[in-house]
Amino acid sequence: MDLEERSNFLSSDKNILYDRNEGELRPKSLKDFAGQPHIKENLNIFITASKERNEALDHVFLSGPPGLGKTTLASIIAFEMNAIIKITSAPALDKPKDIVGILTTLDDKSVLFIDEIHRLKPVIEEMLYMAMEDYEIDWVIGQGPAARTVRIPIPKFTLIGATTKPGKVASPLYARFGIASRFELYNEDELVKIIKRNSVILNVQLEAKAALLLAKSSRGTPRVANRILRRMRDYAQVGGYNLITENIVSSGLEMLKIDNEGLDEQDRNILKNLILKFKGGPVGVETLAISVGETADSLEDFYEPYLILKGLIERTSRGRKATDFAYSHLNMNRNDHNNWDSEQNGDQEILF
Structure with missing residues (x-):
């Protein structure tokens, strides 16, 4: 597909409407409903x-x-x-x-x-x-x-x-x-089925390894899987690729700032704030939410279920705590918050 053809495809009303119509990807019967x-x-x-x-x-x-x-x-x-x-x-x-x-x-x-x-x-x-x-x-x-x-x-x-x-x-x-x-979060096998089904609907050719990588990066959520699948279709289409491979998905996820555990930039921001500002916790959900510019509802409803599922955050009676896996995933150790405190104190001395 040359540049002109790709440009015509992207400007086509039919294709834009089809991409944005979430209803097209929704199963219509129980037998088609995965998970x-x-x-x-x-x-x-x-x-x-x-x-x-x-x-x-x-x-x-x-x-x-x-x-x-x-x-x-x-x-x-x-x-x-x-x-x-x-x-x-x-x-x-x-x-x-x-x-x-x-x-x-x-x-x-x-x-x-x-x-x-x-x-x-x-x-x-x-x-x-x-x-x-x-x-x-x-x-x-x-x-x-x-x-x-x-x-x-x-x-x-x-x-x-x-x-x-x-x-x-x-x-x-x-x-x-x-x-x-x-409803429970979906496992990888269920998400792979959803991604493969929807790739056919979107007329996208997808490698098996690419589908698995997409599933691993979808937070256990079909809506996220569908969103990432459409973005991978965009990358492949504009790049002139007829098949979405594992390498294309890896590159696309990197551009979207989604890591190998399916965490996006805000997920990592939540973990970094929990570790650096609150010494790994425990900290109340309201306080943690304010520190990352979210509401407590959005933190509890959208971010926490997946972070808990992945074993990155623990809920305790005293608040949220970062797990050992959270430290290792961010390449941090238990003393990093002390270094961060020192840097903050040094900045304040310069200011005053």
């Missing part, structure tokens, strides 16, 4: 039983770190149930009329997916209690002394709630979900 075998096996039984009884599937609660496929699985559940799905998020449900408008327009056995369900306002939660159990909602008509409550029946539906923070979901709401599943 989470415990969730798939149970759901297959529950869905089959519900269809045989001609009933709506019981309400489903999905939790786990971001990017593992909770939204995708919600769409798959609707597909397997031959049902229509409506998708919203808790922050979008600002007033009671918002949820009432959705619930009253649902079809029989349809699916309502609410993302970030831990962020629902209490008044919305309370309306869902009756809707989930009795398939009815109370609505106040009029104002003042003339106000009266009307009970409105709604179709039997399936609510699927997804969250990265299950501990923040109100107990009465959580108790109304008949099916609860927690």
Whole structure:
């Protein structure tokens, strides 16, 4: 492919839209959904039983770190149930009329997916209690002394709630979900399957060793794997390569500043701050987050699960601690923080 052809490809609306459309890479059915075998096996039984009884599937609660496929699985559940799905998020449900408008327009056995369900306002939660159990909602008509409550029946539906923070979901709401599943980070074999499948969809030729290296660098997360795969496609395409090899992936990861353990620049920044500023810990999550310019939520939801999985950080009752592996991975030792303290004190003496 010469420079002009590559330029035409990159400027093609069709290819740009295809690359950005994450939905193109999402599996549509349970058999195509890789990973989470415990969730798939149970759901297959529950869905089959519900269809045989001609009933709506019981309400489903999905939790786990971001990017593992909770939204995708919600769409798959609707597909397997031959049902229509409506998708919203808790922050979008600002007033009671918002949820009432959705619930009253649902079809029989349809699916309502609410993302970030831990962020629902209490008044919305309370309306869902009756809707989930009795398939009815109370609505106040009029104002003042003339106000009266009307009970409105709604179709039997399936609510699927997804969250990265299950501990923040109100107990009465959580108790109304008949099916609860927690997503775990994917292993390398599962990610390789996802990467190979999506390379076909993206019309990318990929070496087996390249797929494995991509999987190792994807933080156990399909969303990250898909993002890196598309970037490797960009590198290969602009470089004029028809096959993505292990060397191309290695070079691409180096340009993206992703190391051989799948850590990006911010991951390493977190570990360096933990070791140098806080002497390896323990340190509270709020303090550590401020030191690296992140919120405590983003640190806990996005960065920590993988750092803990890789054995780089420990959670203790007193806070976060760097492990021996963290020191060795960054080529540091236990005395490096003393050298850093000396440098900081020296800088202050110069200033004052």
